[in-house]
Amino acid sequence: MANKSEVKLIGKWSSPYVTRVKIALNIKSLDYENFEENETFNPKSDLLLQSNPVYGKVPVLIHLDKPICESLIILEYIDETWSTALSILPTDPYDRVLARFWAAYIDQKWFPCMQSIITVEVEEERKPYFEVMEEVVERMEDAFEKCSKGKPFFGGDRIGYLDVAFGSFLGWLSVIENEYERKVLVEEKSPNLVKWAERFIADPAVVGLIPETERLVKLSKALQIKWRAALELQASVMVRNPSSVIDWSEFVSAFTPNVP
Known part of the structure; x- marks a missing residue:
């Protein structure tokens, strides 16, 4: 079992990707030191920039002074490093591949739509994103039946890799x-997913880690203002000089603090 000083997590309370890692650490009953980044990454900490110089984004797990980046990769690292504790990934090779497939699908389809829904100003423009999310739910309802095999979670009797990957967005x-x-x-x-979501949030490894809705609403409204101001600035600059592009990744990274 790791000492608290051996494991460090650089993250943000609002990031679903960071939540994934926190849940995984709880599943393994691991103590860790938490380093919270500024809400708007302005400025980013030296520790974050040193630990993830490629993307400069959270989460970053530091184990024995070695940084590991990308939430799904971190989940696998935690599972393999502390293999004597409860497993996160399925033990069966096919089930493991299936869980990875659906986790990648969620990251490619689900979160980009959530971000777009919050970013756009016109209600009509939100409809296609909601439709994609509803399509994802339909597919994940089917996936739940296949992966759970009649048990409470995607991972079976207890939460596993796919539960953590999907549930972190609740x-x-x-x-x-x-x-x-x-x-x-x-x-x-989606009756199975509705019941699954209730069980997931109530799981001992998850309790207290899914941010409160009211707090996230307050953050999302603040981010909307920043995003839209950045987009307007970029549009204005490009009208005057089409070859110029404003780097507004700092605004986006406040909401999407990970490249899955």
Whole structure:
């Protein structure tokens, strides 16, 4: 078992990708030192820039002074390094590949739509993103039946890799459903996922880690102002000089603090 000084986590309370890592550390009953980045990454800490010089984004797990980046990679590292504790990835090779496939699918489809829904100003422009999210839910409902094999979680009797990958977004999903008055997880269409979400949030490894909806709403409204100001500035500069592009990644990284 690791000492607290051996394991460090650089993250942000609002990041679903950081939440993944915290849940994984809880599953393994690992103590760790938490380093919280500034909410807008302005400025980014020296520790973050030294630990992830390529992307400069969270989460970063530091184990024995060695940095590991990318949330899904970190989950696998935790599972393999502390292999004597409860497993996170399925033991069966095919089940393991299946879990990785769906986790990658979630990162490619789910979160970009959530970000777009919050960013756009016109209600009509949100519709296609909601439709994609509903399609994802439909596919994940089917995936749950296959992966869970009739048990409470994607991982079986207890939460595993895919549960953590998908469930970490439930806080931001609540923001979207409440702010835009459109339910994505609906019992009539996805009864298994609705019940799964309730079980996931109540799991001992998860309790207290999914950010409160009210706090996320406050953050999302602040970020909307920054994003839109950045987009307007970029558009203005490009009108005057089409070859110029403003780097507004700092604004985006406040909400998308990981390249999955």
